[in-house]
Amino acid sequence: MVQLTFGARMRLSPFHAQAMRAGLSHASVYNHMVLPVAYGDALAEYWRLINDCALWDVGVERQVEIVGPDAFALVQRLCSRDLTKLAVGKGKYVALCDHDGTLINDPVLLKLADDRFWLSIADSDILFWARAVAGERGYDVQVFEPDVSPLAVQGPKAEDVVASLFGEDIRALKSFWFTETHLDGIPLVLARSGWSKQGGFELYLTDGSHGDALWQNMMEAGRPFNIGPGAPNAIERIESGLLSYGSDTDDATNPFEVRLDRFVSLDTPADYIGKAALQRIAENGPARLQVGLVLDTAPAAATDRKWPISQDGETVGYASSIVHSPRLERSIGIGLVRTDLTEPGTRVVIDSPDGPIPASVADLPFL
Amino acid sequence: MVQLTFGARMRLSPFHAQAMRAGLSHASVYNHMVLPVAYGDALAEYWRLINDCALWDVGVERQVEIVGPDAFALVQRLCSRDLTKLAVGKGKYVALCDHDGTLINDPVLLKLADDRFWLSIADSDILFWARAVAGERGYDVQVFEPDVSPLAVQGPKAEDVVASLFGEDIRALKSFWFTETHLDGIPLVLARSGWSKQGGFELYLTDGSHGDALWQNMMEAGRPFNIGPGAPNAIERIESGLLSYGSDTDDATNPFEVRLDRFVSLDTPADYIGKAALQRIAENGPARLQVGLVLDTAPAAATDRKWPISQDGETVGYASSIVHSPRLERSIGIGLVRTDLTEPGTRVVIDSPDGPIPASVADLPFL
Numbered sequence: 001m002v003q004l005t006f007g008a009r010m011r012l013s014p015f016h017a018q019a020m021r022a023g024l025s026h027a028s029v030y031n032h033m034v035l036p037v038a039y040g041d042a043l044a045e046y047w048r049l050i051n052d053c054a055l056w057d058v059g060v061e062r063q064v065e066i067v068g069p070d071a072f073a074l075v076q077r078l079c080s081r082d083l084t085k086l087a088v089g090k091g092k093y094v095a096l097c098d099h100d101g102t103l104i105n106d107p108v109l110l111k112l113a114d115d116r117f118w119l120s121i122a123d124s125d126i127l128f129w130a131r132a133v134a135g136e137r138g139y140d141v142q143v144f145e146p147d148v149s150p151l152a153v154q155g156p157k158a159e160d161v162v163a164s165l166f167g168e169d170i171r172a173l174k175s176f177w178f179t180e181t182h183l184d185g186i187p188l189v190l191a192r193s194g195w196s197k198q199g200g201f202e203l204y205l206t207d208g209s210h211g212d213a214l215w216q217n218m219m220e221a222g223r224p225f226n227i228g229p230g231a232p233n234a235i236e237r238i239e240s241g242l243l244s245y246g247s248d249t250d251d252a253t254n255p256f257e258v259r260l261d262r263f264v265s266l267d268t269p270a271d272y273i274g275k276a277a278l279q280r281i282a283e284n285g286p287a288r289l290q291v292g293l294v295l296d297t298a299p300a301a302a303t304d305r306k307w308p309i310s311q312d313g314e315t316v317g318y319a320s321s322i323v324h325s326p327r328l329e330r331s332i333g334i335g336l337v338r339t340d341l342t343e344p345g346t347r348v349v350i351d352s353p354d355g356p357i358p359a360s361v362a363d364l365p366f367l
Numbered sequence: 368m369v370q371l372t373f374g375a376r377m378r379l380s381p382f383h384a385q386a387m388r389a390g391l392s393h394a395s396v397y398n399h400m401v402l403p404v405a406y407g408d409a410l411a412e413y414w415r416l417i418n419d420c421a422l423w424d425v426g427v428e429r430q431v432e433i434v435g436p437d438a439f440a441l442v443q444r445l446c447s448r449d450l451t452k453l454a455v456g457k458g459k460y461v462a463l464c465d466h467d468g469t470l471i472n473d474p475v476l477l478k479l480a481d482d483r484f485w486l487s488i489a490d491s492d493i494l495f496w497a498r499a500v501a502g503e504r505g506y507d508v509q510v511f512e513p514d515v516s517p518l519a520v521q522g523p524k525a526e527d528v529v530a531s532l533f534g535e536d537i538r539a540l541k542s543f544w545f546t547e548t549h550l551d552g553i554p555l556v557l558a559r560s561g562w563s564k565q566g567g568f569e570l571y572l573t574d575g576s577h578g579d580a581l582w583q584n585m586m587e588a589g590r591p592f593n594i595g596p597g598a599p600n601a602i603e604r605i606e607s608g609l610l611s612y613g614s615d616t617d618d619a620t621n622p623f624e625v626r627l628d629r630f631v632s633l634d635t636p637a638d639y640i641g642k643a644a645l646q647r648i649a650e651n652g653p654a655r656l657q658v659g660l661v662l663d664t665a666p667a668a669a670t671d672r673k674w675p676i677s678q679d680g681e682t683v684g685y686a687s688s689i690v691h692s693p694r695l696e697r698s699i700g701i702g703l704v705r706t707d708l709t710e711p712g713t714r715v716v717i718d719s720p721d722g723p724i725p726a727s728v729a730d731l732p733f734l
Binding site: 002003005007020027028104123124125128129131132133135144273 | 376
């Protein structure tokens with residue numbers, strides 16, 4: 001057991017004090033910030049997400065704000081998806097690639113105005129990436145990290161919680177759309193989004209000084225709906241086949257390998273970094289593909305570390321996360337394997353530190 | 368107490384298994400990897416560094432390798448220091464800034480050949496920054512993270528340990544110079560460097576499969592010199608006034624604010640990102656300056672979190688790390704304050720969560 005040292009280098013979200021008070025037991029680090037992982041009862045937290053609703057401190061999901069006359073030009077240059085039809089008030093899941101077509105982040109892009117965007121990023125320094133491109137191309141934009149920290153409420157009852165606070169009209173908000181609003185003077189952007197398939201909302205707090213108040217308001221409103229603390233859930237995200245950038249990817253992963261084909265625009269005039277490389281990869285086909293894995297036996301310890309996958313003694317990929325699924329009552333995982341091994345039922349071996357574990361390839365998502 | 372979750376997103380150094388076996392008790396995350404912080408007895412680890420020698424797993428100190436015909440052009444574009452006279456076999460401490468002159472990393476640059484360099488980086492994704500600049504400018508270079516993981520031996524007896532393994536000639540290696548060598552078939556780059564002022568070496572292991580062997584060799588050779596496990600030491604680095612990028616800096620810190628003036632070349636033809644902005648800042652003078660702080664009383668808990676500094680009720684900066692110095696027998700810290708408050712002895716107040724603590728400004732380094 002290793003204790004996490006909260007150094008000055010590591011920033012805390014506006015919800016951190018409340019997370020500690022709620023009994024935070026496990027944490028990780030994400031975008032140089034403390035990311036809550038568990039509150040002492042991982043299984044209860046899983047079922048809370050599946051059956052009721054959970055409140056997640058996802059303040060680590062930093063925003064890269066891009067504003068100014070060339071804001072759209074820069075955003076389009078960064079994203080491998082044609083953004084010409086994106087409406088104000090809507091978000092889009094996008095892939096960011098480098099010049100070789102390698103995935104470097106998979107944010108949600110929010111269009112706040114024609115000349116103002118947020119990239120709501122996964123765990124890599126896209127602030128610097130965007131600034132480098134803007135600076136070297138001489139774009140007339142400002143690129144900065146605003147005081148914005150998302151708090152997520154996820155689960156089948158999340159909508160009830162949000163409706164009880166923001167009114168019944170919020171039920172009509174479509175997936176990935178957002179609205180600028182406030183709660184007892186707390187300014188926020190309310191979006192129907194979140195990193196689970198159980199439904200829910202993200203409340204982008206736009207003034208960090210209200211972190212305690214927003215958390216407490218949500219917990220209070222959620223009480224009739226069995227709300228409790230939780231965090232982005234490793235089990236549910238694998239069951240649901242959600243991509244975890246950095247976990248499921250490496251320094252050579254392109255979007256086609258990890259099922260992001262439909263977020264890559266190859267045949268539109270939109271020009272962006274990596275387009276030529278992605279066109280070449282699409283033409284030749286990717287070298288690996290992401291699959292589900294169903295293990296014959298459970299590993300000695302459930303793990304979300306990367307383990308090699310082999311077939312007939314030859315390494316053919318790796319499993320990026322293995323968990324026990326309470327709903328499937330099986331050990332399952334996500335892997336990146338050679339493209340000829342993606343047929344469901346294909347037999348492979350996962351080389352765990354405690355010995356080989358036979359497994360079958362499966363379609364994603366599991367549920 | 369919060370336990371660190373080792374997710375698949377978080378990479379482990381080749382020395383990690385040995386660090387665990389040595390009793391790793393506290394860790395942080397740095398460049399998306401687990402950074403060992405302590406082994407259960409912080410004070411013993413401090414004195415080991417001051418009096419004898421300590422072995423540090425600093426595999427988190429990733430290398431960004433830049434190689435190819437335009438390698439020098441890219442490296443010079445990235446670094447705010449004139450590099451025309453840098454010799455092969457030598458390292459230089461450099462500042463990397465964005466187009467506004469804001470510090471984004473403070474690596475050691477190693478020149479391995481005229482067309483091959485390593486940036487041995489602090490905690491930000493300089494791999495992406497360098498790739499963005501290379502890609503957008505069309506430089507003919509490869510930019511990648513090689514299989515290189517530093518293991519540091521630091522302390523007054525570190526040279527004895529290294530000489531016992533690599534021969535007496537190594538004592539002649541000057542500061543920041545390095546040599547490509549091997550140890551019982553383990554390939555490495557051996558440099559006189561390290562993030563302490565107690566002297567020592569960094570062994571850049573260039574084949575991660577030898578992590579166990581290198582650690583064990585060093586521990587064995589170090590036994591007569593009282594070697595033991597350790598980590599970059601928060602107390603010693605503050606006593607010695609070493610910069611911690613990300614701890615002592617924020618999103619607006621320029622090199623002049625944190626005593627890096629002599630690593631910024633303003634009057635040479637060398638062109639680099641941020642030069643115009645840095646020239647402007649140098650002309651007007653920086654808004655803040657880094658100082659030492661001596662506290663009248665110890666905080667309730669020694670801390671390395673950022674706390675506001677005030678004078679007459681007005682916020683004038685922040686303390687980025689506060690520790691108890693066993694050698695000075697005082698609570699000391701590093702802060703970034705308004706430039707009119709840098710005179711040693713200037714009285715300020717550090718606003719800790721447990722109440723205000725009067726303190727005096729002091730020169731850096733303390734020792």
